[in-house]
Amino acid sequence: MESSKKRKGAKRRHHTASNEKPKAERVNENKEEQNPKASKRRKSQGPVSNSSSSFLDKMKAKLSGGHFRMLNEKLYTCTGEEALEYFNDDPTLFDTYHAGYQEQMSHWPELPVNIIIKWLKDHSPSLVVADFGCGDARLAKSVKNKVFSFDLISNDPSVISCDMANTPLCSSSVDVAVFCLSLMGTNFPSYLNEAHRILKPRGWLLIAEVKSRFDSNTGGADPKKFTKAVCDLGFTSVAKDFSNKMFILFYFKKKEEQISKKKDIDWPELKPCLYKRR
Numbered sequence: 001m002e003s004s005k006k007r008k009g010a011k012r013r014h015h016t017a018s019n020e021k022p023k024a025e026r027v028n029e030n031k032e033e034q035n036p037k038a039s040k041r042r043k044s045q046g047p048v049s050n051s052s053s054s055f056l057d058k059m060k061a062k063l064s065g066g067h068f069r070m071l072n073e074k075l076y077t078c079t080g081e082e083a084l085e086y087f088n089d090d091p092t093l094f095d096t097y098h099a100g101y102q103e104q105m106s107h108w109p110e111l112p113v114n115i116i117i118k119w120l121k122d123h124s125p126s127l128v129v130a131d132f133g134c135g136d137a138r139l140a141k142s143v144k145n146k147v148f149s150f151d152l153i154s155n156d157p158s159v160i161s162c163d164m165a166n167t168p169l170c171s172s173s174v175d176v177a178v179f180c181l182s183l184m185g186t187n188f189p190s191y192l193n194e195a196h197r198i199l200k201p202r203g204w205l206l207i208a209e210v211k212s213r214f215d216s217n218t219g220g221a222d223p224k225k226f227t228k229a230v231c232d233l234g235f236t237s238v239a240k241d242f243s244n245k246m247f248i249l250f251y252f253k254k255k256e257e258q259i260s261k262k263k264d265i266d267w268p269e270l271k272p273c274l275y276k277r278r
């Protein structure tokens with residue numbers, strides 16, 4: 001394995017969303033002011049009544065929701081190298097990010113990772129897979145294939161912690177490269193370049209991305225321009241699937257051989273996917 005790049009730069013601080021307006025609290029206080037009996041009843045229930053503990057849970061959820069949105073925005077607006085440094089400075093932020101991510105995903109009718117798992121199950125289990133930005137490594141846990149899972153940080157020893165622009169795998173060593181909602185950094189083309197390096201000729205590149213990032217009516221990228229850029233990198237477009245409400249799937253294959261030298265590729269900008277407050 002090659003050693004990962006040296007981490008440099010100033011330490012960063014993270015901000016909690018403690019300045020969010022505690023709306024629920026204000027409502028409760030007002031009610032009690034108007035209704036002194038309610039206040040008495042609450043006191044007689046002991047130091048932590050059911051209602052106050054569920055209120056605390058709600059407040060905690062609000063704070064961590066705000067914190068998740070801040071971290072999510074950070075990941076979409078910095079490079080992978082900066083993101084790695086940021087999470088290495090405080091690995092607990094990664095857990096906060098992933099708890100929020102799972103919460104968001106629980107509202108999606110279908111998860112793209114499950115479509116990719118199904119695709120893999122319909123192909124040979126002998127295909128070697130690289131999962132770029134694997135999150136909780138659900139993909140590796142769900143298929144028989146050999147899967148190399150990459151993410152910035154992980155508590156799971158099966159995950160290789162790295163900036164996925166620089167993985168430790170040898171060139172032309174995998175059959176399938178997967179990016180499932182993980183083209184986050186501003187330098188996302190360098191992740192695709194890395195996938196091209198480690199893929200065998202005719203290897204598959206599967207990309208699932210949030211649909212709004214490709215909605216040109218709302219400032220998203222033109223999917224045709226994105227496809228052309230990936231093809232210029234050395235792939236052939238095999239299929240696109242726009243049928244899901246929340247995400248798009250792109251299926252590419254690495255060209256047998258690189259005919260011309262990689263020219264300056266005109267990559268579209270991929271706008272951040274910012275989640276709304278619920």
Ligand code: SAH
Nearest residue numbers: 080113133134135151152163164180182184
């Ligand atoms: N693929 C998973 C997780 C998606 S969330 C799933 O579908 O459930 C996106 C993941 O990409 C996050 O875990 C994030 O940490 C990771 N990621 C983003 N940029 C990265 C980078 N430069 N290197 C490694 N992982 C990265």
